[in-house]
Amino acid sequence: MIVGDSKPLEEILSMIEGREKVLVLGCRGCVTVCNVGGEKEVGILASALRIARKKAGLPPTVEEMTLERQCDPEYVEELADVADKYDAIVSIACGVGPQFVAERFQKVPVFPGINTTFIGGALEHGVWAERCQSCGNCLVHNFGGLCPIARCSKSLMNGPCGGSASGNCEISPEVPCVWDQIVQKMSAMGRLEELEQVWPNKNWLTARDGGPRKRVREDLKQ
Structure with missing residues (x-):
């Protein structure tokens, strides 16, 4: 799951300064699960923006919309009939969302309403922890199912x-030392001797260090 944090209201207000009609755009994907960008959060942010703008004597015109996903052109296309009505769109999807929306609608400024932080999972309700850096070559099976790259x-x-x-x-x-956890886990499985293997320097070309990545599934292309 992609985890993010809401940007401060003051920062968002400064981004949309001078924009009369604003759309707050949510996403029902990962950001809904971590409670920063779903329909509920769209309503909260839109209300806060209206109140702040009204107090400042500015037009409080802030509307709301939530897409199934902002990382999929099929759902972004739902904005086609309304995007041009706005002076700004505030996307509270992960960092992919505002980029996809901005690429599709060239004339409308799109601003990010959250900061994307990491790929992780829930430890408990309201607590998330990083578990993956998307390095493109998963080796967790060699370390007891724990990732030394991310952790x-x-x-x-x-x-x-x-x-x-x-x-x-x-x-x-x-933060717990993941290598301490790896040693304990491998020992409990009777696989401790496997950690004697010396791994070569990691090839980071499969990670972000090799430049922006693209995945093509020919069996799914139409």
Whole structure:
């Protein structure tokens, strides 16, 4: 799941300054699950913008809309008949959403209403943790199902750095050392000797470091 955080209201107000008619655009995808960009959050943000603009003596015209997904052109197309009516669109989808909307509707300024932070999962209600950096070459099966790339502060592939204390990371003491967890997990499975393998330097070309990535499924293309 893509996890994000709402931008401060003041920042959004500054982005749409001088724009009379504004659309707050939500997404029913990941940002709904993490409670920053779904239909409920669209209503909250739109109301807050109206109140703030009215207090400032500005036109409070802020409308609301939520798409099934903003990362899919099929759903973005639902804006085709209304996009040109607005002086600005505030997208509270992940970082892909405002880009897709801006690419489709060239004349309307599109502003991001959230900050996309990481790919993770829920530890408990209201708590999410990073679990993946989308490196393009998943190797978690070699480490007891735990990812040293995303969960080690140094992204070490070959054992702990030696600086952890009491099972916690030396860089972020409040974060458990994933290598401590990996050793315990592999030991419990009777696979500890597998960690003696020395892994070569990671090929980051499959990750973002190789430039923007594209996935083509010929069997799905029409």
